[in-house]
Amino acid sequence: MKTNLTRTILAMLVAAILITAVAGPAAAHHSFSAFNTTEEKTIVGTVKKVEWTNPHIWIYIDVPNEKGGADIYSFEGMSPNYLERRDWTRTTLKVGDKITVTFNPMRDGGKGGMFRNGKLDSGKILTMSGGQ
Amino acid sequence: MASAGILSVAFSSISAAQSNITKSPTTADWTAMSRLPDFSGVWERGGGGGGGAGAAPRGNAPAAGARGNAGAAPAAGAGAGAQGRGLVGAGGGARGGGMSLTPEYEAKRRAYQANPPQDTAAANCLPPGMPGIMTQPYPMEFLLTPGKVTIVIEAYTQVRHIYTDGRKLPEDPDPRFFGTSVGHWEGDTLVVDSVGFAPETQLAAGVPHSDKMKILERFRLTDPDTMSIETTITDPEALTAPYTTTSSLRRHRNWTISEYICEQNNRNGVDDKGKSIINPNFTNDSSTKKD
Numbered sequence: 151m152k153t154n155l156t157r158t159i160l161a162m163l164v165a166a167i168l169i170t171a172v173a174g175p176a177a178a179h180h181s182f183s184a185f186n187t188t189e190e191k192t193i194v195g196t197v198k199k200v201e202w203t204n205p206h207i208w209i210y211i212d213v214p215n216e217k218g219g220a221d222i223y224s225f226e227g228m229s230p231n232y233l234e235r236r237d238w239t240r241t242t243l244k245v246g247d248k249i250t251v252t253f254n255p256m257r258d259g260g261k262g263g264m265f266r267n268g269k270l271d272s273g274k275i276l277t278m279s280g281g282q
Numbered sequence: 283m284a285s286a287g288i289l290s291v292a293f294s295s296i297s298a299a300q301s302n303i304t305k306s307p308t309t310a311d312w313t314a315m316s317r318l319p320d321f322s323g324v325w326e327r328g329g330g331g332g333g334g335a336g337a338a339p340r341g342n343a344p345a346a347g348a349r350g351n352a353g354a355a356p357a358a359g360a361g362a363g364a365q366g367r368g369l370v371g372a373g374g375g376a377r378g379g380g381m382s383l384t385p386e387y388e389a390k391r392r393a394y395q396a397n398p399p400q401d402t403a404a405a406n407c408l409p410p411g412m413p414g415i416m417t418q419p420y421p422m423e424f425l426l427t428p429g430k431v432t433i434v435i436e437a438y439t440q441v442r443h444i445y446t447d448g449r450k451l452p453e454d455p456d457p458r459f460f461g462t463s464v465g466h467w468e469g470d471t472l473v474v475d476s477v478g479f480a481p482e483t484q485l486a487a488g489v490p491h492s493d494k495m496k497i498l499e500r501f502r503l504t505d506p507d508t509m510s511i512e513t514t515i516t517d518p519e520a521l522t523a524p525y526t527t528t529s530s531l532r533r534h535r536n537w538t539i540s541e542y543i544c545e546q547n548n549r550n551g552v553d554d555k556g557k558s559i560i561n562p563n564f565t566n567d568s569s570t571k572k573d
Contacts, residue, residue, distance in 0.1 A: 179438075180405035180550040184560040203547035205407070208562070224562040226549070231420060231436060231540045262562050 179205050185226075185254040185264040193223060197247040202230050202240035209243060209265060211251060224262035225253055228278045236279060243268070243276070302449045307428035318426055319470045319503050324537040326421035331532035332507035380525065387489060387520040394488025399556025403482065406551050407544035409438035411459030411483035412476060412497055413513060417529065423539050431465055431472060439542050444474050451477050459483055461497065472501040485520060492519035507533035 195211035207227040212220035227233070230240065243249070248271045253263040268276045325331075383391060404410060410418075418437035425432040429447030444465040455462045455478025465474040476497045485491045495517040504510045514526040551559045 179407070179544060180552075181401040181558055183400040183558040184550070201547055204542050205544045205546070205548055206550075208547065208549070226560075226562070229420075229542065231542055234540070235534075235537065256560075256562070260562060 182254070182264065184257060186257050187254045187264070189255055190252055190266060191255050191263070192250060192252045194248070194250050195220075195223060197243050197245055197249055198222060199245065200240070200243050204229050204231065207233065209251075209268075211249065213261075221261055223251070225251060225265040226263070227265040233278070238276070247271075302445070302447075304429065304447070311428035315426060315428060318467065320506075321424040321426055321431075321472070321501070321503075321509070324421045324423050324534050324539055325509055325531035326534060326537075327417065327419065327529060327531055329532060331534040331537075380527070381486060381489070382522040382525070383489065384520060384522055387485075391486070391489045398488065399552060400558035401550070401552035401556065402487075403552065405548075405558065407438070407548050408482065409440055409459060409544075411480055412461055413515065414484065415440055415442075415460070416499075416511065416513070420542065421534065421537060421539060422531075431474075434539055436539050436542050438544055444472075446472075451475060457481065457493065470502055472499075474499040474501070485515065485517065485525075489520070491515075491517050494518055495520065504530070507535075509533070 193211070193213055195213035198210040198212045200210075201208040206229055209225045209227060211223045211225070213223050215221045230238075250269040252266045252268070254266060255263040265278060267278070270276070409415060415435055415437065416422075418435070420435070420437040422436060423434040425434065429445065431444040431446055433442040433444070435442065440460075442460050442463060444463040446465045446467070448466075449464055451464055452462055457478055457480045459480045459482065461476035461479045463474050463476040465472055467473070474497075476499070477495075478493075479491060479495050479497075481490065483491065485495070495515065498514040498516075500510075500512040502510055509531040510528060511531065512526065512528045514524050515521065516524045549561045549563075551561075553559055
């Protein structure tokens with residue numbers, strides 16, 4: 151019985167994740183085939199630039215590399231229109247902010263992907279369906 | 283002389299095509315407007331909204347999502363609809379659930395599903411047109427003026443023009459993304475007939491329509507901040523029976539329509555073989571250009 155219950159809970163969790171995955175892409179004008187939506191990666195860096203533009207925002211992060219420099223990672227988010235109605239503003243992320251980004255990586259191995267959420271040093275968590 | 287004759291023919295067809303004169307509204311016309319239901323303001327599929335001042339700005343609060351009847355809308359995707367979120371992935375097409383396609387169009391749908399493109403022309407910023415444009419996850423605003431209803435659609439910065447001045451639908455319309463629309467009021471319900479749709483628009487993902495497609499929409503308020511849209515699509519070549527769905531919009535009194543210039547910074551796209559392409563570099567800016 152306990153095993154069955156565990157399985158049921160697991161199945162529900164998987165279902166919840168799947169629904170989230172489906173609901174995320176629903177707000178975009180393109181498919182998500184460029185991103186591996188079954189994989190999530192996390193990376194720590196510093197905000198280099200935010201493009202608060204349609205049809206999607208783009209967030210650039212400097213991520214320190216072994217050579218002592220930084221690699222630029224780029225992340226696609228929702229649209230400004232969508233986000234501004236869900237607590238984001240164009241200054242929510244500022245250049246220089248330290249951020250931990252969770253994302254679906256590019257299928258082609260490029261540095262970056264689809265932004266899922268970001269955690270700022272202040273503890274504030276930013277998601278694509280609501281700023282807090 | 284021959285060229286004068288051709289010119290004369292050309293001019294007469296222009297005047298025929300433009301024969302619907304928009305007359306200046308009278309005081310009585312404006313007064314009559316006040317008796318129509320209040321469609322003013324900004325509406326979006328899904329939950330949230332309502333209430334006027336002080337209403338929460340969040341349109342997609344999951345708890346409220348069930349209010350939106352998105353799952354039943356023409357372009358609702360299974361998962362997205364369940365959250366009252368509007369549906370539509372790329373392309374703005376529905377999945378064809380509930381539609382009864384003729385064998386010819388069912389074969390088209392199957393052929394598409396057997397080898398679906400990674401992405402659709404929407405990735406290149408081509409708007410979906412009707413019926414998909416009415417089911418985007420972005421708001422729209424209704425403007426009622428004498429003789430006309432205008433729907434300002436945020437997604438792809440689109441506008442629908444619905445003439446309510448009694449003019450007739452054209453017999454041989456040019457195909458357009460939104461077709462050509464006329465409307466009339468049946469009590470408190472705005473009834474809109476549209477014909478003549480561009481071949482780029484789709485009944486559902488991968489399902490084209492014929493040039494005989496017609497769309498009938500019935501807009502009415504079901505409570506002060508909820509609008510019901512019943513959409514009936516007929517297409518004797520593509521559908522074996524009329525296809526009717528009902529969706530609902532919620533009014534967000536503290537929202538305004540924003541702009542959505544899809545070409546502003548679109549890094550996504552699809553090539554002519556249906557392969558998805560993406561360029562994450564901002565190539566105009568050397569500071570973020572990668573090797």
